[in-house]
Structures are given as structure tokens and as C-alpha cells.
Amino acid sequence: ERQAVDCAGILQEGGRRGPIMAPGRMKRFVLPQIRESVASGTYEACTFDYEAPLPDGRTGRKAWTDIFRKAIPEFEKRARLQLVEDAASDEEEITAGSRARSFAENFGRALDKLEADPNRVIPGFEAAFARDKGGRGLSCKVLCAVRETCLLMLGLRDAFKHVKRKENCGSLAILGPILAEVDALPGTPRDRMELALRNCFAGNLFDLGAHFSSERYQEGGESREDDPLRHFRADRENLPPRPWMLDCLEEAAEALSEAGRFRKAIVFADNAGADLILGIFPFVRELLKAGTTVVLAANEKPAINDITAEELAALFSRFSAAGAPAVTDPLLCSACAEGRLRVVSSGSDLPIIDLSMVSSGVVDEAEGADLIILQGMGRAIESNLNAKFSSAVLKMGVMKHPEVALCLGGKLGEP
Structure with missing residues (x-):
């Protein structure tokens, strides 16, 4: 119950x-995977x-x-x-x-x-x-x-709507080459999953709610718009050298790429633009290849440049209006059509998430999930970093506030 x-x-x-x-x-509900922590009073968002x-x-x-x-x-x-x-x-x-x-x-x-x-x-x-x-x-x-x-109070329900739309369009334009890059990587599924995870960290640098990230975004200026593919690859290559402060990259890539290892994953998405489209989408695609059903959980209402569930669903050609930019990758689109890739509202309207107060929709989906994935500094670091789950969990994000890095003993910009 x-x-x-x-x-x-x-x-x-x-x-x-x-x-x-x-x-x-x-009404908000407790995510099934933290019910024990909530019942014992140990869950702190x-x-x-x-x-x-x-x-x-x-x-x-x-x-x-x-x-x-x-x-x-x-x-x-x-x-x-x-x-x-x-x-x-x-x-x-x-x-x-x-x-x-x-x-x-x-x-x-x-x-x-x-x-x-x-x-x-x-x-x-x-x-x-x-x-x-x-x-x-x-x-x-x-x-x-x-x-x-x-x-x-200003009547602004979505102050970042314009920049989300712009970044989604720009990222969709280069999604094909990023997916082709992952597919063409020689080696094993584990190697491709590791590259997909690195894409997630590179994409997570797009966060206009953090001063560090917004400065980087402004500095890129016209050159970032003129050659977004080069800039994204540069962001990925310029990730701080490993080992990172909390680093389980090899273990995560191995487990996530293993065929049949996980039946169903709930992925709590973060930002629009490169974070979602160039980071999460290629990563989700690798999960689908491993036989994992994926449910993308996104905000119910806007917060900063975070993607909403409505905006996320509209990115797939099955749902998008005529002429609107959309995902065209055959694997992602077929998974969506077959129900192996779904979108649900998390019920949240903040850039962090309290998993003891989520929507009934995400609870219904999570009942059969054996993997929870929290993406981004807000959902995986500033909230839920210390949370205990009854299922497997992956928490990934980049530290984009100096104070966050200081408190955790890491470095600014470090995954």
C-alpha cells in the first residue's frame, strides 16, 4: 500500500x-525504494x-x-x-x-x-x-x-522556456553524430556504456541555475552555437582526470551494460538541452540495448532549465506537433512505440527532489523497478546523496557549486 x-x-x-x-x-507519495528509510525516520531529502x-x-x-x-x-x-x-x-x-x-x-x-x-x-x-x-x-x-x-508573482511559470527550447533544438541537431560515435566505438557493451556515462557528465555541465555553469555557457557564446558538436566533445574530453571523488565508473558501466541484469529503471532526468539529449538519451539507449525497460521521470512543473515531463514527451515524433524538433533515432522511437521507453511526471516543481513526495504515476512505475537512477547535482548530490534504497541505485552529477565541492572534499566541475 x-x-x-x-x-x-x-x-x-x-x-x-x-x-x-x-x-x-x-497528494504526494513515497517512492517504494525508500519506504523503509521513510518508515524508520532516516530519510533526509x-x-x-x-x-x-x-x-x-x-x-x-x-x-x-x-x-x-x-x-x-x-x-x-x-x-x-x-x-x-x-x-x-x-x-x-x-x-x-x-x-x-x-x-x-x-x-x-x-x-x-x-x-x-x-x-x-x-x-x-x-x-x-x-x-x-x-x-x-x-x-x-x-x-x-x-x-x-x-x-x-510576476506571472512567470517558466522563466527559462526560451533557452530550453533553443538548447533542445541545438542538441537534437547533433544527437545523430553522438549516437553514431557510441555505436562505432570498438570494444564491448561495457565500453560503450562508459562513453555514454561520460556523455552524461559532459551534458550535466549545462545548468543555468549554477553560477559556475552559467558563466561557462555565456563564455561559449556564438562559437558554442556555431559548432555545438565540437564544444560538447571538448566538454567531455576536459572532464577532470580520474579518479574522481566518488568514482565507480567501471563498476557502473559493467553492471548497466550486462544483458538482462536490470528489468526496469526509473531515470530521474535533470536539465533540458545537452544534459538530456546528448547525455541521458544515449545512456538510455544503451540501457535499452541491455534489455532494460526505461521510465524517464521529469518535473511536473518548470524549475530553472530543468526539463518537464510534457516537454520531454514532446521530443518524440510520436507526440510532437507537426514541424517541431523531435527525436528520430530508430531505436529510441521504436522503444517508445513499444512501451519499453516511457515518460512520467515525477510530481516535482523544484530543481531538487524529495523522494518521499513524488507523484502517484512515478510510484506506479517504480513498483516493479529494480534500478533507480538520479541524474544531476540537484537530484543526486544536493538531495538524496545519503539516501538508502532497497534497489540498486546510481547517483551521478557534476559538482557545480564551490560550496558543494568543499563540503564533499571534491573539486569544482568534478563528476
Whole structure:
């Protein structure tokens, strides 16, 4: 029987600029593979204690809020561009800049209040604070939810929609050569799986929610757009030398490529663009070759440049609108048509995930799964790094915050 928990919902009513309200509660469920941990009270979604001092002596609360402060200019920029694109009148287009600045100011003030007293609920942000019922100080869940609420106050449900669309199109254009590269690799299925895993790490560098990654994205500029294949290969070749801090690459490649080893995998996807299309898709393709049924779980609602379940499903020609960019690889498309590759909403609307509060759809799919895969810093490192599962689990991502690398004893940009 499912274990159900309540999750405060953030709903927008009254049109694009309606008030932010939490009129009801949405049912969320516990992922079957962590039920024992939840029942024993040992499951903690967030990895880091934001109240504890960092290893270099900095105050934890200030160090973690500073991560969110550094990202404000990128969010303001994306909000302005999306408001211009969504404008229904000349006036809305003209005021896009000032409205985006209001997000930056509102979120900055919220961070000030959170840093001063994280347990004091800020009026208008009640639903965001309800994400963390422990009341033990600052948390990543609350910080992410407060930021999303500030965007919703502008009427922005998806501030990164334009960049996700652009990056998906660019990545789909070079998916063929990346798949051909994996297929043509001499050696065993294990060797091809290792290359696919390296692609996942290279793709995970595309993350506009992290200052380190957004700077890299901006520095690439026009050259990245002109030759995305060369840039992606360069990102893969320039991954830090092994061994990495937590490194099980050989063991993972061996197990994942073994025919018949895993019946069904739930893959919690992360970012749109290269992360999903050039990283996860080739990796999933290798899982399918090994006979594993794959369910891709993506966000229910937008958060930063994370892919949503609706956007993910639309990438397959079976679901996409006429003329829209789509996956055309025969193996992926046939697996989709046959039901061996499916998409489900995780129920999440944040860039991290609390696996004790997921959708009924992902719970139904996970009941028969013997492998859970968490992709990306938000889902595999900033949350769930210490979580214990009753099935096999693979957690993979790149450390893109200096504070994350510091706390784990690793290096910035290291898988």
C-alpha cells in the first residue's frame, strides 16, 4: 500500500498576474525504494545542513544564501527575455525589464529575511515554507521554493522556456553524430556504456541555475552555437582526470551494460538541452540495448532549465506537433512505440527532489523497478546523496557549486 504524505500546493489564480495562493493540498507519495528509510525516520531529502559552518569556517547560512544571490542576475536576465517573448501588448514588452528587476529585488529581500531568521515565515511565502516541515533552519527546499514563488508573482511559470527550447533544438541537431560515435566505438557493451556515462557528465555541465555553469555557457557564446558538436566533445574530453571523488565508473558501466541484469529503471532526468539529449538519451539507449525497460521521470512543473515531463514527451515524433524538433533515432522511437521507453511526471516543481513526495504515476512505475537512477547535482548530490534504497541505485552529477565541492572534499566541475 502506498504511503501518502501531504504537500502544500502553490497555485496561481486570476490570470497571469493573479495572487499566489495555497488553497488546498496535493497528494504526494513515497517512492517504494525508500519506504523503509521513510518508515524508520532516516530519510533526509536535503544532503547538506545549511546551518552548520562550512569546512573553511564560513557561516553556513550566509554561504548557502550567497549561492542563490550570485544566480539572481542570470534569473533576472532570463525573466526579462521570457516576459518580452510572452508580452501580449506593447506595454507589457516595455515594462518587461522593470518587472524582471522586481523579481530580483523581491528575491533579494526574501534572502535577507531567510538569512536573518529562516524559521520565521515570510508573508506571501507560506506554501514555500511548508516544503520543509522540520523547522530546523535554512534548507535547500525552502530556498528553491521561495525563488520559484517570486517568479510566479510576476506571472512567470517558466522563466527559462526560451533557452530550453533553443538548447533542445541545438542538441537534437547533433544527437545523430553522438549516437553514431557510441555505436562505432570498438570494444564491448561495457565500453560503450562508459562513453555514454561520460556523455552524461559532459551534458550535466549545462545548468543555468549554477553560477559556475552559467558563466561557462555565456563564455561559449556564438562559437558554442556555431559548432555545438565540437564544444560538447571538448566538454567531455576536459572532464577532470580520474579518479574522481566518488568514482565507480567501471563498476557502473559493467553492471548497466550486462544483458538482462536490470528489468526496469526509473531515470530521474535533470536539465533540458545537452544534459538530456546528448547525455541521458544515449545512456538510455544503451540501457535499452541491455534489455532494460526505461521510465524517464521529469518535473511536473518548470524549475530553472530543468526539463518537464510534457516537454520531454514532446521530443518524440510520436507526440510532437507537426514541424517541431523531435527525436528520430530508430531505436529510441521504436522503444517508445513499444512501451519499453516511457515518460512520467515525477510530481516535482523544484530543481531538487524529495523522494518521499513524488507523484502517484512515478510510484506506479517504480513498483516493479529494480534500478533507480538520479541524474544531476540537484537530484543526486544536493538531495538524496545519503539516501538508502532497497534497489540498486546510481547517483551521478557534476559538482557545480564551490560550496558543494568543499563540503564533499571534491573539486569544482568534478563528476
